[in-house]
Amino acid sequence: MTATEPWLPVIGYGGHIKATTQELVVAHGSATRRYPLQEVEHLLVVGGHTLHTSAVTNLLKAGAAITFFDIDGTPVGYLYPYGYRPDGAVRLAQERAAPHRFAQPLATAGLQSRLLLLEELSGHAGQDLFYAGEQDFLHQAREELAASVTMEELRRLSRLTTDMYYEVLSRTLPPELGFRRRASRPYRDPVNAMFSLGYAMLYGNCCVSLVGAHLDPDLGMLHEGAGSLVYDLIEPQKARMVDRTVLGFARDGVSDGDYECSEKRCYLDGSLSTRLVEALRESIEQSRIDTQVRILREALLENAEFHVLYW
Incomplete structure (x- = not known):
């Protein structure tokens, strides 16, 4: 944590948070972290922890804010x-x-990150996952996104290429899992259910950072509506932080007993959900999300260059 990134998230369960007049102390399991109190401008408490009154009193005296979140962010x-x-x-x-200044690099990076994962998967599979013309179309769409001058065109191309991406992904998975494309709720196959769990975790982590930076999560650039800024920032991170992990589970870590699907929806078994959550905690990089939020904040406040971390 530095003066340019003064929000401090404590995420999960079982942490102990206390403070002296000089430092904030966060103990979690066998690890203990200490932070100079004057550098903590915003403490973000996510999940269930023991928060000592010493921490509350000393943080408030030092002029810091404390925000509380459910475990989902x-x-x-x-x-x-x-x-x-x-x-x-x-x-x-x-x-x-x-909005266009930020939406264009976000949309372009979102597609670029997905192309990189598809090309990585093609290399691992030893075969081309693309049907004739698909890869050329996606590369051309990336160039069009980078040159697009209207918000309508950015959003249209972003939706179109995202739909294509999931259809190509489906070719890497066992057909018996029933995944054909990204669907809306209720999910009727285990892969969509796993994607949903991963994206919810990523959403929560990003929302925490945005609130810590005093940014409005509902005031987006590429997306519109509730949580739109969160959706903006997680779009380029999904392939790296969630999709790769979910696909690994779908190919190698899921058996018939790990889920139950009916005509209405698909339920993940508790054991599968637990294993997936643990893997996603490793693949979702909070420090990277914090850095992206800092880049956005500096671009807004100081007219600094805005760029997107996508791989």
Whole structure:
């Protein structure tokens, strides 16, 4: 944690958070981390932890905010020191930003990250996963995204190429799993159910960082509506942080007893869900998400260059 990234997330269960007048101490299992109190501007408590009153008192005296989240990353409440004012400059800069400046690199990076995973999977399989013309079309679409001048065209191409991506992915998986494309709820196959679990975890991690940076998660650039900024930032991260892990489970780690599908929906067995969650905790990189949020914040506040970390 540095002065340019002053929000501190404590995620999961079983942590012990306390403080002296000089430092914040976070103990989790056998690991203990210490942070100079003056560098902690926003403590983010995600899940279930023991929060000592010493931490609350000393953080508030030092002028820091504390926000609490459910384990899925949904904000539930906050503590502010007396007279505290959230960083209105960040919100104002976000409201005034030209969406296209951010939406274009986000959409382009989202497609590029998916192309890289598809090409990696083709190499591992020793065969071409693409039907005639598909790969050329996706590469051409990437060039069009990078040159697109309208939000309508960015969103249309982003949706189209995302749908194609999942159809190509389906060719890497055992047909008996029933995955053909990315579907909406309720999910009727185990692969869509696993994707949903992974994306929910990634969403939560990103939402925590955005709130820590005083950015509005509902004020997006490429997407619109509730959680739109979260969806903007996780789109280029899905292939690397979630899809690769889910595909590995689908190919090698799922048996008939790990799920149960009916005409209405598919349920993952508790053991499979637990194993998948543990693997996703390893593949979802909170530090990388924090860095991306910092890049966005600096681009908004200081007109710095905006670029997307996608692989």
